[in-house]
Amino acid sequence: MDTERTAADVFRLLSDEIRLDILRTVARAQHENRETGVTELSFSDIYERVDVDGTSKLSYHLGELTGTFLRKHENGYAFTHAGEQLVRFVLAENYRHPAAVGPIETDGTCLHCGEAGLHATLHDQYFLLQCPACERPSFSYNVTPAQVQAHDGPALIDAVIGDLAGDLLKMRQGVCPDCAGRIDTEVFDAREVPVGNTVPASFATSSECKQCLRFLSLPLTHAAAYHPESVVFHWKHGVDIMGTGLWEFHHHLHDGQWTADRVDTDPDEYRVELRRDSASLRLYLDEDAAVTRTEHVKQRDQNDRRSR
Ligand SMILES: [Zn+2]
Numbered sequence: 562m563d564t565e566r567t568a569a570d571v572f573r574l575l576s577d578e579i580r581l582d583i584l585r586t587v588a589r590a591q592h593e594n595r596e597t598g599v600t601e602l603s604f605s606d607i608y609e610r611v612d613v614d615g616t617s618k619l620s621y622h623l624g625e626l627t628g629t630f631l632r633k634h635e636n637g638y639a640f641t642h643a644g645e646q647l648v649r650f651v652l653a654e655n656y657r658h659p660a661a662v663g664p665i666e667t668d669g670t671c672l673h674c675g676e677a678g679l680h681a682t683l684h685d686q687y688f689l690l691q692c693p694a695c696e697r698p699s700f701s702y703n704v705t706p707a708q709v710q711a712h713d714g715p716a717l718i719d720a721v722i723g724d725l726a727g728d729l730l731k732m733r734q735g736v737c738p739d740c741a742g743r744i745d746t747e748v749f750d751a752r753e754v755p756v757g758n759t760v761p762a763s764f765a766t767s768s769e770c771k772q773c774l775r776f777l778s779l780p781l782t783h784a785a786a787y788h789p790e791s792v793v794f795h796w797k798h799g800v801d802i803m804g805t806g807l808w809e810f811h812h813h814l815h816d817g818q819w820t821a822d823r824v825d826t827d828p829d830e831y832r833v834e835l836r837r838d839s840a841s842l843r844l845y846l847d848e849d850a851a852v853t854r855t856e857h858v859k860q861r862d863q864n865d866r867r868s869r
């Protein structure tokens with residue numbers, strides 16, 4: 562039974578050029594047939610396309626792949642979920658070393674010292690924004706070799722922004738961007754953790770997937786900025802949140818325009834205020850960083866608040 566296969570068994574199955582070739586062949590055939598919607602490739606079609614020594618050998622290799630990476634249907638072979646994931650990884654050659662990048666000068670402000678002008682590079686194969694002033698890493702994120710190959714210079718920055726915005730949207734819905742399992746988010750007091758002393762954020766979110774162990778931590782203000790109400794609020798003020806690098810929000814923490822406070826305990830309630838021009842959006846969040854209500858604050862209220 563394939564359900565009893567261990568990860569080691571599964572990877573051992575792939576350590577064979579013919580089997581990898583079969584998987585690539587099925588993917589290419591699906592791509593060629595995309596207009597007809599036919600996703601299966603027959604035994605004879607595979608035999609025609611793959612360089613294999615006789616039908617019995619092909620039959621053996623297909624048998625090994627079936628159940629884990631391929632499914633056998635009446636009309637031929639198609640991918641299982643694992644096969645689909647694996648073949649995309651192989652075709653994109655995401656197992657290679659990414660090419661060197663940068664430094665690319667980019668907009669945004671250092672989370673630690675507030676200086677503008679960050680430099681983007683790849684460091685240990687991770688996208689890293691380094692602050693030239695304090696030399697500390699201001700932001701890092703995973704990039705794939707395919708991403709680096711397909712996008713150059715500022716276009717790579719845009720690709721990282723798009724990828725990150727997509728990941729954050731999924732996380733907001735409790736969906737892990739890597740395995741699509743469940744991701745849980747909670748709010749914590751950033752001043753109580755060691756790194757908290759070096760950043761101006763008061764509260765932060767911690768999101769983690771118990772299945773694949775993916776995790777991400779963000780200032781609470783930044784997490785709240787992806788709420789639809791904030792996306793609309795900023796859009797009306799000429800800012801496309803989904804197309805802006807998270808690091809471009811850092812200066813709002815340094816200049817006090819974006820703030821997060823705990824307004825209630827037991828259960829904890831937080832208020833994030835995002836100010837723009839003379840307007841302001843308040844978002845109230847529970848301890849899981851879910852927005853429970855929002856309010857727009859007019860200029861007059863702002864002046865009242867400031868004079869208090
Ligand atoms: Zn700095």
Ligand SMILES: [Zn+2]
Pocket residue numbers: 737738739740741742743770771772773774775
């Ligand atoms: Zn996951």
